[in-house]
Amino acid sequence: CTIESDPGIFTELVEQMGVKGVQFEEVYSLDSDSMRELGEVHGLIFLFKWQQNLAQSDDRPTASDYEDHLFFAKQVITNACATQAILSVLLNSEKVELGEELTGFKSFTKEFDAELKGLSISNSELVRTAHNSFASPNPFVSDDEKRTATKDDDLYHFIAYVPVAGKLYELDGLQKGPVLLGELPAGADWLEAVQPAIQARIERYAGAEIRFNLMAIVASKAEALRAQLAALPAGDVAAAELQRQVDLEEQKRARWKAENVRRKHNYVPxxxxxxxxxxxxxxxxxxxxxxxxxxxxxxxxxxxxx
Structure with a gap:
């Protein structure tokens, strides 16, 4: 993938696509307390080192008859797995404000098969522009000179975990279809249900690999805090602490913005x-x-x- 796994990058990336009211947070632990601290989670994206032998040995069956309730797209272009994993979460959440263009894209591709959905993503000007704005360019290598990755290169891949229609899915654009991880009973916490699946994927490396990254797509913390603050009666003692948390979130957003400006700047001249x-x-x-x-x-x- 050509995009760095960073919450500030991913948050600005989806905002460029018109998505509102979400942000990305890194997840450092799979324990229940850490998961609960995230608040409302729309989905998870997991980064890991892709190895052909492990991919080929994954004999889990892929789901069928999912098209009426689940968006799944095949990855048809290289180096876009981060953007595809993010879209796999956003386009499967009923609570995310997608914006006009992504909402239209979701509606337009509803009846497409997984291959055609993947092609539609690759041909979307909105998605391509947002993705390329964060892709890591090499100013000393022309497009003609860029080579295909070989077996000696370290390859990293993003996949998504989402709860949809009472079921828990793993969505990997390199698979034939979505992997159904299990049913979610009414009132069940899907974040607890997904922990064994993520842990099992990590353990497949038998301690030989430690480079993993887990990111949660969550409701905007600043917006949630402002709503809580607005609901407090005048003079409530909790207001000062809520305002402090709002200020911290705004400072984090400002830091993300400054870091992204530096990432995008061309220092070569x-x-x-x-x-x-x-x-x-x-x-x-x-x-x-x-x-x-x-x-x-x-x-x-x-x-x-x-």
Whole structure:
């Protein structure tokens, strides 16, 4: 995938698509208390290192007769699994305000099969523009020079977990169809039901891999806090604490925005001009030689400690 797994990136990504009232939060623990602290969760997206042998050994059956209540799309383009996993959650939630364009997209593709839904995602100008705004470009490699990943590369993949129509699903665009993880009885906490499935996927690596990331798509915390604050009677002692929490959420959003501006900025012209000025002042080569000398010292010191 070409998009960094980061809550600030994903939150701005869906907002660019017109989605309102949601944000992303990293999940650091699968225990029930940590899950409850998330508040209302629309779905989970899980990042893991994709390995062909493990993928081929996954013999779980995929569901059928789901088209009337579940949006599932095949991943037909490479490096877009993050965006596809996010859409798998958003387009399966009845509580998310999708915005006009995504609502129209969901309605337009309702009768499509999984392959055609995947093609529709790849051809959506809205989705493509939002995704490409966060894709990691390499300014020194042209599109013609970009290569396909090989078996020696580390490949990472996103999948989604969602509760839909009283059932718990795992949605992976590389699978033939959705994987039904189980029925959800009335009043059941789907976040508790999904924990064994995520834990089992992690344990398949038998301790050889620790690079995982779990993200929750949740209701906007700032909006929920403002609603609670507005409902309090005048002079309520709880108002100060709620306002403090609102301020913290707003500060987090401002930090996300600043970080995203830096991510999107093209620093190459600055670096090129800096190197040009250093060369013009006869400082570039001495700095380069000094850096090489320091690296040799570090290498020698590291070798002596072994």
């Amino acid at each position: 600055f670096i090129v001009n800096l190197l040009r000025e250093l060369a013009a002042k006869q400082q570039l080569v001495p700095l380069l030689e000094a850096a090489k000398a320091k690296q040799k010292q570090r290498t020698a010191a590291a070798g002596a400690r072994k």
